[in-house]
Amino acid sequence: MAELREALKDLNEDEVYRLVDEKIKQGVSPLDILDECNKGLMDVGELFAAGNYFLTELLFSAEIMQNIMQKLEPLFSQGDNIREDAGIVVIGTVKGDIHDIGKNIVVSLLRSHGFKVIDLGVDVPVEKFIEALKETDAKVLGLSALLNSTYPVMKDVVEAVKNAGLRDKVKIIIGGTICSEAVREFTGADAYANDALTGVNFAKKVYANK
Numbered sequence: 001m002a003e004l005r006e007a008l009k010d011l012n013e014d015e016v017y018r019l020v021d022e023k024i025k026q027g028v029s030p031l032d033i034l035d036e037c038n039k040g041l042m043d044v045g046e047l048f049a050a051g052n053y054f055l056t057e058l059l060f061s062a063e064i065m066q067n068i069m070q071k072l073e074p075l076f077s078q079g080d081n082i083r084e085d086a087g088i089v090v091i092g093t094v095k096g097d098i099h100d101i102g103k104n105i106v107v108s109l110l111r112s113h114g115f116k117v118i119d120l121g122v123d124v125p126v127e128k129f130i131e132a133l134k135e136t137d138a139k140v141l142g143l144s145a146l147l148n149s150t151y152p153v154m155k156d157v158v159e160a161v162k163n164a165g166l167r168d169k170v171k172i173i174i175g176g177t178i179c180s181e182a183v184r185e186f187t188g189a190d191a192y193a194n195d196a197l198t199g200v201n202f203a204k205k206v207y208a209n210k
């Protein structure tokens, strides 16, 4: 799998698609393929931070990743114990942040596990999350964030849920590479995730206990 990470890091588009197709054919789990691609994108991010890659390369990496997702999404597990009405999840990338590749993966995986997902998109203002929670009666709110500058924004959303009188009913999970236990604590969310499956398991647990 290391070669896939390397090819993505080098933005060697054709080689990336060839390797992804090869892994799929070999029966490698789509989530494992995704993990390896994530590592490649982290490498791209580091090259960008170091000034070796520029915005063009960052955009190109996103385009490649979106094409990979077209291949992987249909393969996300349909599993054996999937309920059609697993629950409702409201999700969005918080205000100030337009990254959505990871969020879209979480949305696909939740849907493939039977959840109804209200996807608010990117750069979502605080009030929009609250409106959606009120309208849908969802018990799970997922916030996606990849920029350090969004820590206070996530905290604002959690506060707004509290102020709307919904905090007892709605469990909140924050996700994205910048999320950690320290960030969870700062924002007041209930959980954090650095991968999509953790989000699905969180939602399952919330609805199992309700």
Ligand code: B12
Pocket: 038, 041, 042, 043, 044, 045, 046, 048, 049, 055, 058, 059, 061, 062, 065, 091, 096, 097, 098, 099, 100, 101, 102, 103, 105, 106, 141, 142, 143, 144, 145, 146, 147, 148, 149, 173, 174, 175, 176, 177, 178, 193, 194, 195, 196, 197, 198, 199, 200
């Ligand atoms: C691709 C990319 C872009 C693309 C995004 C395209 C798109 N449609 O999303 C573009 C080119 C637009 C972009 C723009 C910018 N980017 Co950018 N980008 C990246 C890059 C290389 C990959 C991100 C990605 O898609 N990863 C793949 C996905 C699958 O992983 P993921 O998002 O982490 O999601 C997984 C988990 O985290 C989790 N997850 C994610 N969300 C959620 C939500 C929930 C509820 C749950 C449960 C789980 C979960 O599940 C996902 C699947 O496993 C990262 C590098 C990195 N280290 O992350 C930089 C990075 C995030 N970008 C960065 C920066 C600085 C920017 C810009 C400010 C650059 C600029 N100067 O303009 C702008 C920001 C614009 C804005 N206002 O948002 C920095 C952020 C630094 C920081 N921590 O603050 C990074 C880390 C690069 C770096 N090292 O400098 N970027």
